[in-house]
Amino acid sequence: MKSAEQMRQQAHIQVVSKNLYSQDTSHTPLAYGVLDHRMGTSEKDRPCETCGKNLADCLGHYGYLDLELPCFHIGYFKATIGILQMVCKTCSRIMLSKEERQQFLDYLRRPGLAYLQKRGLKKKISDKCRKRTVCLYCSAFNGPVKKCGLLKIIHEKYKTTKKVVDPIVSEFLQSFDIAVEHNKEVESLLSRAQENLNPLVVLNLFRRIPNEDVPLLLMNPEAGKPADLILTRLLVPPLCIRPSVVSDLKSGTNEDDLTMKLTEIIFLNDVIKKHRMSGAKTQMIMEDWDFLQLQCALYINSELSGIPLNMAPKKWTRGFVQRLKGKQGRFRGNLSGKRVDFSGRTVISPDPNLRxxxxxxxxxxxxxxTYPEKVNKANIELMRKLVKNGPDVHPGANFIQQRHMQMKRFLKYGNREKMAQELKLGDMVERHMIDGDIVLFNRQPSLHKLSIMAHIVSENTLMMSYIPR
Structure with missing residues (x-):
C-alpha cells in the first residue's frame, strides 16, 4: 500500500475539478479535471501533454486527489479491525506485557520464517491482546472491536465477560442513574455501551502506534505503516486504462466506469467542504462521509454486499477488483490466455488411416x-511455387514479409508471378500448413500444459478412407 506522500511523488497533477470538459464548443478536457491530458492520452490525434508521445507510445501518468475526510480502504478493512483488536484504543500501544513483547520479537528475528509460521504467530499475538481488558501502559479500559454494518467499526469499551464487575465499569454505569430514573429504556441499552471508531479516530490511533510495536503487528515498518491502511488520498489512474469512447450515434462521449466514479468522489468532496464551511448539522456531514466511504469502496470493489437501499447505486459498474478477478479478468482473460496468431481449432473425429x-x-x-518460413537456398523453389499458388489454392501462401521490412504483402491481390521471381533469401513467407509440419495438439478444455503434445500434420484423410462397395 502506498502512503499519501508516495502517491504525491508518483503523480504529475492534483485533480480537483468535477467537470470533465470545458463548456466551450471545442469539447476540450478541463485542466485539473479527471480527463486532463497531462495524465496521458486516449485519442489518436491528441498527444500526451506531459511527455508529448502519442497513444501507442505513452504509458500514461498518474494524478492524485485528496479526500476531504479519511475513509476506510475496503481491501484492508479486515486488517484494520485486526490491528485495532491488538492495540490500546487510548494510547495506541500494543496490549502485551514487556516479557511477551520480548518473547515474540525474538521469535520474529529468526531468519527464514515461513508464511504459515508468521500467520500462526499473528494469531497467537492477537489472541493474547484480545484477552487483556486493561492497558498495561495507560490503564485504560479496552473491550472487543467489531464490524458493525458496512464500513463501520465499534469498540464495546465497557463490555466484560467476567463475573466480577470492575470498579471502572460500575462507576461508568452509575453515571447513568439519573437518566435511568427518568427514562427506563436506557437501562437495557447500558450493557451495549460502545464508541464508534470512525476513520478519523482510527487514523489518529494508527499514527500514534510506536515504530517498535509495528513488527509485532506482523507489518514491515519500512514497507508500510499502519496509518497507510486508511485512505486520505486516491491515485487517479492514467487515461489509457480508462479511455473515453466518442459515440457517433449520440453527440458526446461514453466515459469509463472509473472516470465516472472519480467524478462522483470529487463531487462528494466538494459537498463535504461546502457543508463544513457553512456549518451544517453534524448528522448531515456524517451522512455525506458515509456516502464518500461507499463511493471509495465501490471504486475499488463494486461487488459489495450489505449496501443500504437508500445508498445503493442505480447502475452496476466495474471496479478495480472486477478488472483483475475471474475468467474475464486481467490475469486469466488477458495474461494467461490470449488470442494469438498461428493457432486454430477444429472438431476432431477418429480415423483408422492416421498414424x-x-x-x-x-x-x-x-x-x-499458416507457418512463417524463411526463404533459403534449399527451399526457394518451393517458396516460389507456393507464392504463385496464392491464398486460395492449397498448398499456397498468404503473405510475404520482405527482409528488413515491417509491412506484410497480401498475396490475394497483385502480380504473384512477379512477386515469386523477386523472392530473396531471408524473406519470410507465411505458407499454408502442409503434410509433415509439426504442431502442438491439445484437447479442450486446456487444464494443464501436460495435455499438449506434438503431432505431425496430415491432410484430412477422411475421403481416402471411403472405399466404394
Whole structure:
C-alpha cells in the first residue's frame, strides 16, 4: 500500500475539478479535471501533454486527489479491525506485557520464517491482546472491536465477560442513574455501551502506534505503516486504462466506469467542504462521509454486499477488483490466455488411416493456419511455387514479409508471378500448413500444459478412407 506522500511523488497533477470538459464548443478536457491530458492520452490525434508521445507510445501518468475526510480502504478493512483488536484504543500501544513483547520479537528475528509460521504467530499475538481488558501502559479500559454494518467499526469499551464487575465499569454505569430514573429504556441499552471508531479516530490511533510495536503487528515498518491502511488520498489512474469512447450515434462521449466514479468522489468532496464551511448539522456531514466511504469502496470493489437501499447505486459498474478477478479478468482473460496468431481449432473425429503421432487438419483450416518460413537456398523453389499458388489454392501462401521490412504483402491481390521471381533469401513467407509440419495438439478444455503434445500434420484423410462397395 502506498502512503499519501508516495502517491504525491508518483503523480504529475492534483485533480480537483468535477467537470470533465470545458463548456466551450471545442469539447476540450478541463485542466485539473479527471480527463486532463497531462495524465496521458486516449485519442489518436491528441498527444500526451506531459511527455508529448502519442497513444501507442505513452504509458500514461498518474494524478492524485485528496479526500476531504479519511475513509476506510475496503481491501484492508479486515486488517484494520485486526490491528485495532491488538492495540490500546487510548494510547495506541500494543496490549502485551514487556516479557511477551520480548518473547515474540525474538521469535520474529529468526531468519527464514515461513508464511504459515508468521500467520500462526499473528494469531497467537492477537489472541493474547484480545484477552487483556486493561492497558498495561495507560490503564485504560479496552473491550472487543467489531464490524458493525458496512464500513463501520465499534469498540464495546465497557463490555466484560467476567463475573466480577470492575470498579471502572460500575462507576461508568452509575453515571447513568439519573437518566435511568427518568427514562427506563436506557437501562437495557447500558450493557451495549460502545464508541464508534470512525476513520478519523482510527487514523489518529494508527499514527500514534510506536515504530517498535509495528513488527509485532506482523507489518514491515519500512514497507508500510499502519496509518497507510486508511485512505486520505486516491491515485487517479492514467487515461489509457480508462479511455473515453466518442459515440457517433449520440453527440458526446461514453466515459469509463472509473472516470465516472472519480467524478462522483470529487463531487462528494466538494459537498463535504461546502457543508463544513457553512456549518451544517453534524448528522448531515456524517451522512455525506458515509456516502464518500461507499463511493471509495465501490471504486475499488463494486461487488459489495450489505449496501443500504437508500445508498445503493442505480447502475452496476466495474471496479478495480472486477478488472483483475475471474475468467474475464486481467490475469486469466488477458495474461494467461490470449488470442494469438498461428493457432486454430477444429472438431476432431477418429480415423483408422492416421498414424498414432498424426493429426488430420482440414484443408480449410490449413489455408488459414499458416507457418512463417524463411526463404533459403534449399527451399526457394518451393517458396516460389507456393507464392504463385496464392491464398486460395492449397498448398499456397498468404503473405510475404520482405527482409528488413515491417509491412506484410497480401498475396490475394497483385502480380504473384512477379512477386515469386523477386523472392530473396531471408524473406519470410507465411505458407499454408502442409503434410509433415509439426504442431502442438491439445484437447479442450486446456487444464494443464501436460495435455499438449506434438503431432505431425496430415491432410484430412477422411475421403481416402471411403472405399466404394
Amino acid at each position: 498414432i503421432d498424426e493429426v488430420a487438419v482440414p484443408v480449410h483450416v490449413a489455408k488459414i493456419l
